[in-house]
Amino acid sequence: MRGEAGLMADLGVLAVPFAAYEHEAVFTVAESDVVNAGIPGAHTKNLFLKDNGGAYWLVTVPSEARVDLKALPTAIGSKRVSFGKADDMDRLLGITPGSVTPLAAINAAPGSITVVLDEGLAAAATVNVHPLRNTGTLGLSGATILDLLRHWGHQPLIASIPVQEPA
Template sequence: MRGEAGLRTDLDTLEIPFAEHEHDAVFTVAESDAVHAAMPGAHTKNLFLKDAGGAFWLVTVPSDARVDLKALPAAIGSKRVSFGKAEDMERLLGVTPGSVTPLAAINAAPGSITVVLDEVLAAAGTVNVHPLRNTATLGLSGATILDLLRHWGHRPIVASIPVQEPE
């Protein structure tokens, strides 16, 4: 696993600009709201999923999105999905719950997981994601995140992620 050191090497080697913010550990979107209030750009929520066919998915959406898990499979081209186990997340991505990020794909063998980025984030100038730990946030463009995923051998999907209507 290449980890955060490998990520930083790639950012440096590829000359990718980013903003960095160190902060207290955050484990939920609610906890991150207070920390991220001063950070410009889009904030994210990550869903580590396994489909009925056994394939793993990492879906990154805006932090305030309430994803419609019943409609999600049709939007991303998968079978019925459920949340993946922490052990699988650690084995495939090298991160634990609370530190999930599309950047963890640096640790995943190509083809072992499909990374999906919501189309709003893909088009955003600044997307705030963890650098494989929940005590920091990096601000990168959506296009840069997609470029990094491709650089690591993945074929990211950009999709309109279905959300539940507010109650």
């Protein structure tokens, strides 16, 4: 696994512009909201999922989105999904819950997981994601995140992620 050191090396070699922020550990979107107030750009949350066919998915959406998990499989071309287990996350991506990020695909073998980026984030000038740990944030463009995924041998999916209406 290449880890954060490999990620930072790739950002340098590829001359990728980014902003880096250090902060206290955050484990939930609610905890992130306090940190995010001082960081410009779109903020994210990530869902590590497994479908009933055995395929793994990492879905990145805006932090405020309430994903409709019943409608999601149709939107991404999957079978019924459920949340993946922490040991599978560690085995496939080399990260732990709370540190989930599309950038963890640097550690994943091509074809072992499908990374999905919400279409609004894919078009955003600045998307804030973890650098494989929950004590930091990197601000990158959505296009750059997609380019990095492709650089690491993944074929990211851009999708309109279905959300639940506010209650």
